Amino acid sequence: MARGEAVFSEFVRGFETRENGFLLQPSNSRDLQQRLFSMLQGCKSMRELARLHAQLLVNGFSQKNFLITKLLSFCVSSNNLYHATQAFDMVKEPSTILCNQMIGAFSRSATPETALRFYNRMRASAMAQPNSFTFAFLLGACAAAGTSLLKQGEQLHARILSAGFGVDVYVQTNLVNMYAAAADSATIEKARKVFDDMPHRNVVSWNAMLAGYLRSGDAPSAFRLFDQMPERNAVSWTTMIAGCAQSGRSRQALTLFREMRRARIGADQVTFVAALSACAELGDLEMGRWIHSRIDRGASVGERRLVSLNNALIHMYAKCGAVQDAYRVFQEMPRRSTVSWTTMIAGLTIHGHGDDALHLFRTMQCMKEAKGEKPDAVTFIAVLNACCRTGRIDEGYRFFEQISQVYGIRPSIEHYGCMVDMLSRAGRLSEAWQLAKTMPMQPNEAVWGALLNGCRARRDVKLASQVVDRLMELELEPAHAAGYLVILSNAYAAAGKWDEVRRVRERMVKMGLSKPPGRSWVHVNGVLHSFVAGDRSHRRASDIYRMVGEIAARAKLEGIAPDTSQVLLDVEEEEEREAFLQHHSEKLAIAFGLISIPDVGEPIRVTSNLCICSDCHSTAKFVSKAFGREIVVRDQNLFHHFVDGCCSCKDYW
DSSP: OOHHHHHHHHHHHHHHHTTTOOOOOGGGHHHHHHHHHHHHHTOOSHHHHHHHHHHHHHTTOTTOHHHHHHHHHHHHHTTOHHHHHHHHHTOSSOOHHHHHHHHHHHHTSSOGGGHHHHHHHHHHOSSOOOOHHHHHHHHHHHHHTGGGGHHHHHHHHHHHHHHTOTTOHHHHHHHHHHHHHTOSHHHHHHHHHHHHHOSSOOHHHHHHHHHHHHHTTOHHHHHHHHHHOSOOOHHHHHHHHHHHHHTTOHHHHHHHHHHHHHTTOOOOHHHHHHHHHHHHHHTOHHHHHHHHHHHHHHHHTTOOOOHHHHHHHHHHHHHTTOHHHHHHHHHHOSSOOHHHHHHHHHHHHHTTOHHHHHHHHHHHHHHHHHHOOOOOHHHHHHHHHHHHHHTOHHHHHHHHHHHHHTTOOOOOHHHHHHHHHHHHHTTOHHHHHHHHHHOSSOOOHHHHHHHHHHHHHHTOHHHHHHHHHHHHTSOOOHHHHHHHHHHHHHHHHHTTOHHHHHHHHHHHHHTTOOOOOOEEEEEETTEEEEEETTOOOSTTHHHHHHHHHHHHHHHHHTTOOOOGGGOOSOOOOHHHHHHHHHTOHHHHHHHHHHHHSOSSSOOEEEEESSOOOHHHHHHHHHHHHHSOOOEEEEOSSOEEEEETTEETTTTOO
16 A cells, blocks of 8 residues: 555544544634644644544535645645545635646646646636646646647647736746657747747746757757847756757867856756766766865755765766776765666676676665665666676576566566677677577667677677678668678678678778778876877877887787787788787877876776777787786777776676
8 A cells, every 4th residue: 555545544544433533613613723724834744644634524624725725735745646636636616726736746746647637627616717827837747748748738828828828927938848848840949939929038938948959959059049048047057068968969068067167157966967977978087076076065064965966976987987986976875776776887887897786786686675776677787788798697697587577677678688798798699699589579789789799709700791781771870880891891801801801891882881980089187189090180199109119019029919800901911900000099099198197196098989909908908017007998888997917807898
C-alpha cells in the first residue's frame, strides 16, 4: 500500500470510530472552524494532517472550501497528491481556488495530464470559474507533457482568447513556453508569433522564447534573441549556457559562462551544473576545478549542495581524466542517487578500473534496500561495459540475466550492444555474430561497429567484410560510413592484403567519402593546442618534430620497433612507413607536452577524436618510462593512463 493510501485509511478509521472527534455544539461552530484552520496552518506532518482531516469529516466541515484549501496546501507541499485528490473529490462544489490548487499541483507532477481532469471538473462546477491562473497552470501541464498534450494546448489557446485572457502576460508567457516545449519548427513559429504579439514582456517571457529556440536546436536564433534582450537575469545566462552545452557547443557555453562572471551575474548551482557539463565535454580540468572551488566556497557559508551538482562534479572529473577526484566527491556525498552510482561506475570503467567499478556495483546492490538507490537500465549499461573492459564474460552474462529476471527491466539495444562488444573484444567473434543476428530487435550501428572492431583486432577480414556490408545497409552519417570503411581497410592492411585495401579505397571514392582526419588536443597554461597528423602549422613545429625524432631514436636504441601494420598505405620502404607513423596527431601532442609542460608532477593530458592506434599506444608507454612522465590520453572510447611503461587499460582496449 502506498504511503498516501495508508495515511488516508488511517484518518478514515479515525472518522469511523470517532476517536478524535469534537463534541460539536451549534454555538461554537464558528470557533471550531477557526480552531481547525489554525491547526491546519501549523500542521507539521501527514499523520497530524490525517487526524485533522478526520476532525473535518466528523464535524461536517468537508464542504468548507476555506478549510479544504488549507488542507490541500499542506498535501501539495508534502507532495502527497493521493491524499489531496481524496480530499478534493469529497467536495461537491469546489471553489476556483481549490480547483487551481489541484491543477497547479498536477501540472508540476510526473503525470501532468491529470491536471486536465480537474479542469473538466471545474468546468462542470457552478461555483468555480477558470481564471488566468487556471490557464497558466494548464499550459504548464501541456508544456511538461511535450507533444502528447499539444492538441489540448491549442484548444486551450482558443479558449483563452475567447475568455479574454489573451493579454495577460502570465498566460502569454506560458503559451510561449507550451509551444516552445514541443521543440519543432512549426510550434516554434507559433511560440514566436505569441511572443511578438505580446504588448508587454517580462524577462520570464524572453527566457521562455530563448529556451524554445535552444530546445529546437536553433542556436543562431537563440543568440540573436539573447543579444536583443533588454534585461538578462541568471536564468537567461544559465539557459544559454545549458543549451549550448547540451547541443555540442561546449566552447560557446564556457565563453558565455566567463561573460556571465564579467557581467557580475551571480551563478547558482544550476548554472554550475551546465558549465561543468561543458568542461566534461572539452576535458577542461582547469576550469572544472575552478568551478569546484566556487562551489566549496558556497558550501562554506551554509549552502546545501544539490545531488545533481555533485553528480556533475563526478562526471566532469571522470571525463577530464581525474578519476580519483571524482571518487573523492562520490565518497563525500551525504546523499546519493542512482545517477551518482551509475556515473561513478562508468567513470571507473573508462579509466581502466573495471574491477573497481564492478565492486562498486555490488556495493550498490547490497545498499539498495536501505537507501532506495536501485540500479536502472543506464546503470546496467555501465556495468556491462565494465565486464567488457575486463574480459569478464561469465559475469557479464550473469548481470545481463539480472536485468530482466531480478530488476524487471527489458534489455534494450544498448545492453545487447554491450554484450556483442564484450564477446568481440574477447575474440569470441562467431558467438558475437550469432548474438547480433538473433537479437529481439534490429542491430544498429553501435552493435555492428563493436563487432567490426573485434574483427580488426583479431584480423578476421572475412567476417569484417560481412559486418561492413551490414553497416552500409544502414542510413549512416558520411563520416561514420567512412570510419567503418577505414577500419576494414586497416584490417586488410594488417593482413597485407593490399589489393583489398585499394578496393576499399576505390569504394570510398565512389561513395564520395574521405577518411576522417585524426586530431589531438593538449592544454598548456590554459590554452588549447590542436594537432592533425603531419601538422607543421604550429609555431613550435621544429621543436615538436625534433622531440618526435628523439623519442623514435631512443625507442630504437631500446629495441622497440614501430608497428608498421598501422600504416594503411602500400608503402614498400620500411623507413617511409615508419615516417607515416611518427607523424600521428597523438605523437605530436605528446611531444609538444614534453617540451611545454614542466616536469613538476603534472601529467601531459591529450585528447584524441579517434581510437588510439597500437603504435601510438606503445609510444606513450615508452615515453612514460623513458622520460619519467605521466601521460593521460583520452581517445574515442577510453582514458589511457601511462605510468612507468604501463597503461591502465592493461593493453586491452
